Structures are given as C-alpha cells and as structure tokens.
Amino acid sequence: SENHKHFSQMAHFKEVSQQSGLHPKPAGLVLQYGTAGFRTNANQLDHIMFRMGLLATLRSKKTKATIGVMVTASHNPEEDNGVKLIDPMGEMLTSSWEGYGTQLANTEQEELLTTLKDIVEKEAIDMSHEANVFVGKDTRSSSASLSQAVLDGIKALGGHSKDYGLVTTPQLHYMVCCQNTQGKYGEATLEGYYSKLSQAFSQLAKNASNRTDDQKHLCVDGANGIGAIKVRELESHLKKDLQLSIFNDGSRGKLNHQCGADFVKVQQKLPIGIKINPGDRCCSFDGDADRIVYYYTDSKGHFHLLDGDKIATLISSFLKELLNEAGLDLKIAVVQTAYANGSSTYYLENTMKVIVRCTKTGVKHLHHAAQEFDIGVYFEANGHGTVLFSRGAEGKIQQLAADANINDERKKAAFLLQNTINIINQTVGDAISDMLLIEAILAIKGMTVQQWDTIYSDLPNRQLKVKVSDRRVIETTDAERRAVTPVGLQDAIDDLVKKYKQARSFVRPSGTEDVVRVYAEADTQENADALAHGVSLAVYGLAGGVGDEPKPLH
Secondary structure, eight states: OHHHHHHHHHHHHHHHHHHHTTSOOOTTOOOOOBTTBEEEEGGGOHHHHHHHHHHHHHHHHHHTSEEEEEEOOTTSOTTEEEEEEEOTTSOBOOHHHHHHHHHHHHSOGGGHHHHHHHHHHHTTOOTTSOOEEEEEEOSOTTHHHHHHHHHHHHHHTTOEEEEEEEOOHHHHHHHHHHHHTTTSSOOSSHHHHHHHHHHHHHHHHTTSOSOOTTTTEEEEEOTTSHHHHHHHHHHTTSTTSOEEEEESOSSSSOTTTTOSHHHHHHHTSOOTTOOOOTTOOEEEEOTTSSOEEEEEEOTTOOEEEEOHHHHHHHHHHHHHHHHHHHTOOOOEEEEEETTSOHHHHHIIIIISOOEEEEEOSSHHHHHHHHTTSSEEEEEOTTSOEEEEEOHHHHHHHHHHHHOTTSOHHHHHHHHHHHHHHHHSOTTSOOHHHHHHHHHHHHHHHTOOHHHHHTTSOOOOEEEEEEEBSOGGGOEEETTTTEEEESTTHHHHHHHHHTTSTTOEEEEEEOSSSSEEEEEEEOSSHHHHHHHHHHHHHHHHHHTTBOSSOOOOOO
8 A cells, every 4th residue: 555655646746746837936936924824916826826725735634634725815905815724623724834835835836846745744744645625715806716726736636625615714714613523613504604693693682672773773894895795695694683784895896995994993984985874883894804893973973993902892891791690600801912902901900800911913822812711802903803712611601501400690691601602703703703793792782882982982092113124123022012122122112101191102023024113002192192203213213213213293
C-alpha cells in the first residue's frame, strides 16, 4: 500500500502541476496572509485562490475534518476581493498555518510543488486521507471566477468540495461547525441556519408583551451586499415577529459605497439610500455581514450611533439579569480592546458588576479571551462580535430548563437563556444573528433605541494617525494600553493625560502601514482633541515622525 500511496500522491502532484499553469502567478507579486486572510485588487488573486484551494485540502487532510474557504473582501470596495480559511470548529485558520498561506501565495510557479511537499513533510500529512472543503462567496462580480479557482485547487489535490455559492461569511463558518460536530451545532444547510435562528427568535419574542407594529419595525442597510440577500431569505421565516425595511439591497447601489457598517461607524452619519423618521431603529451590516452597528436620528435630526460597545453592554446586561433570575452561578465577562469607550467600561464594572477583560486589537485575541469564562461577550467597537458559552455553562442551563422542581421565575429565565444560546452564532460575529438577538432583547425589555442609547453616554474621543519612518519603533504592553518604546513616550502621554478630566490615551503601531494610531478621550470634545494633538506631537518627536509636524485640530 506504501507504493500505491506514493503513486496516488505523485498523480495528484502532477495534476497540481498541470492545473496551476492555468492559474499563473504574476512574477514578483508578494502578498501576506493577514488577520482577514488575503485582500487586494481582484485582478491579482486568481493564483492565490487556486493555491488556497490546495492549502485548504492539506489542512483538511491534516485535521481529518471539513475546512471552509470564503471568497470575500468584506467592507473593501467592489473592485477588491479576498479569501480566508475556516478551521474545523468554525473559527479562523490557526496562526501557525497563516505562514503556509503566505508561503504558497508567494512561491514562483516552478517552485510550487516543492513548497507543497515541504508543508506535507513538515506537518506529516497523510495524503491518502480524504479531504472535504466547503466553499462560499459574496456578491462581488469577481467572486464567481475566483471561487471557481478555489474549487480547481481542491480538485487538483483530489479533495471533495461542496460549493455553497452565495452566503454571508458567518453562514459558512456556521456550516463548517455543523458539519464537524456531526450536526450537534445545527444542520449544515441555509434552511437549517434560518430555522434554528428564527425559531429561537420567535420563542424569545413570545416573552415580549403587546408590541405595536412600530416597535416591531427595523430598517436594515444591507451595504448593497450579500447580507441584504440573506436577510431577505430569513424574513420569510420570521412570520410577523419582526418587520424589516431593507435598504441598499444591491438592486441599484454599489457594494459598500457610502453605506454599510464601516461607512456609518467611521463617518458617523446615515448611509445614502435610507429614508427614516426621527426615532426609527436602524442597523447597518458590512459587506459580508459579519459586523453590525445600530443608529437613529433624534427630533433635531442629530445622528446617534450605537456601536459594538453599546451592543456588548446591552447583551451582557441581559444575560447577567437572566443568570440572577435563574439562580445560576456562572462567570460572565465582557472582552474589550483599548478602543472601547471609557464610559462603557465604567458602566460594566461599576453598575452591572460584570468582569471586563481588555485584550490586544483583533478578533482572534478577543475570541480567545472570551473562551476563558463560562460566558464571554466580545465586540469590537466596529460591530464585530458574538457571545461564547462554555460546555459547562450550556450544560447547566439545559439541566435547569429540564428541572421540574424549580419555580416559574427560574424556569422562565432558563428557557430564555436556552433560546439565547440558539439565536447566537458562536463561531464568529454574525450581523443577522446579532440583529435578531438585539431585537429580541429590546422587545423583552420593552426598550426603545433611545433608552438603550442612554444606558451610558460615550466620552468624547478622537483618533488620529501620525506618519513615521518605521512603525516598529513603537512597542506596547498591557493590551496595547502602554508604550514600552521609544523611551520617554509613555511618560509624556501620562503627563498629558493628567491635564484633563476623565482622560485616557494610548498609541499603537498600525498593522498595515507606517503610521502610529493615536486614541484619546476626555470629558469634552475640545479636551479630547487637545489631548490627541498633544500625544501626536509626542509621537512625532520621539518616534521618528515624517513630513510636517501634526497641526492642531482647532
């Protein structure tokens, strides 16, 4: 059988050799597998897609499980595209394999087989083991041919593929998790996804008393992307519990152009193409529907944003109250980054008495930290986040719900917790799932979007960028909240912060370009701006600023 194994391996490598010529790499092009996989102009991605098909096949043979490959560039402009791999439990590709992604992507054509064989040897992969890969894509015009290149790569190495076609990123994460838990997490079909979420939603909605049609109404900005199509598919499962008006549904506008969660969060204003009245509840998805932000305009026409911090606060308060009512002693924590507004941290720690953990920026760090608690709620300010329940916590909740000897209050709380678990996509941030959870919580609490907004008021803040000749001169510690180098920078920041009330500031190097990002908050916008400017000057002076000295904002 050794001979046979060797022979079939040779046959596959020969196939790869022939096929890869149809997906040639532009000589000299170098790309990096980053946090979001590969992302660049769609014209440069054909060879990458083919090779990620190869990598996913190897990863599947290595893990003896189904792997996912998602073709999307999320909130980037329409002309870009990208690809990311999904590991067996629906999480992002493990860091140790990101390097292989980069290696495969940048290997010149004639070295491709050597690189493949190196990975096989290093990871001791049994090439005779079968491989299964799920593939999905977003609505970009380039996604069809690029996802075909992925399928070609899988086939070239003899892997089996299932093409889910048009899906949101979180839907593909969900499918992979369902498949690898043998259906324990759910059924690996779109129908299964919609049924699980909508049934949980209607069970939760039963606990909301006499809602008017106005209260059931939500405006959704679909970013002219995949999320709009999929939320429409979900709508037919929702019966009358939620009434959606979907804007930017892709029928006219351009993907992510002046719409979508990223635009709304950064520009702090309404997306184009949306018609709303004061006080109407609205949300925006991003291009691949793994982020969500809420907002409304008040009677004076002012725009109010409810970002990831506000969402995490709403969800964790709801869960904390249910745990108290259920009499369950479970540790619940909110995981934030240094970018979380100081008011949210203060409210969570002092009013809600919830554990708050701060980690480095990046979903991976947040997800990892959230796994350390019975219940971990994490959201980045940009609206990407979810809730993780430990096996033990899920077990205790199920057990309580099945207990015939408990009083009605405890039974109801356990029932609500059970359905909350079912409505949440625990694999990754999911705009559709998060939207349903938020809508259910607001309905149960009988809260308007304004009341939710006033749980706490954000401290005024300012973010700036300072160009430097080399971003690596800045090293940070304490979840990026303190600068270790260059010497003297942290002292300068501390002295500036002391000048203002409720002030806080930190600096961190960008992950992608030679700039240092400055964040500052204080009691007034003027003070936040002045603090941000002062810190920018310190960075410019001590960390090798380039070009003109930063100008004051006023």
